[in-house]
Amino acid sequence: MTPFGQKLRDLREERGVTLKAMAHAIGVSPAYLSALEHGNRGTPTWYLMLRIIGFFNVIWDESEELERLAALSDPKVTLSTAGMNPKATEFANRLAKEMKNLDAEDFAQFLELLRQRLKAKSQR
Incomplete structure (x- = not known):
């Protein structure tokens, strides 16, 4: 869902x-x-x-x-890491492979970390 x-x-x-x-x-x-x-x-x-x-x-x-x-609800997400840091490509591929093994709490923690990081960067 x-x-x-x-x-x-x-x-x-x-x-x-x-x-x-x-x-x-x-x-x-x-x-x-x-x-x-x-x-x-x-x-x-x-x-x-x-x-x-x-x-x-x-x-x-x-x-x-x-x-x-x-x-934020397209269930078929496509993303490109071309030209980005190699860690971005690694992260995207590992997430794609391991998503099925994560639970709601894991996703909540990822989302909260993303929110915090983006907020901190916007305040610089």
Whole structure:
């Protein structure tokens, strides 16, 4: 499941909306919406995002959060380390090979370290 898929499911469940009802309301198939929630589909289009935001009638901040999560939720990530430090290539390849062996806490720690490092660099 992707961050966007989890948020979508949470919003749906909080409001007591079935997957089938939501799919019909926003003009997609239930299979597509299920695949989007489970992370088996890429980032939704801007047009679909507008329909989802309208469906839930969310406030501005929450719609920005949905857009942010959608941008971070493509399950098929491609990255290039060409021209970067050799450690970047090693890191990317090791992460790709070992991701399946990591758990939620491992990912949370990686993300927190990344946030801290980027914040420190932006303050320099």
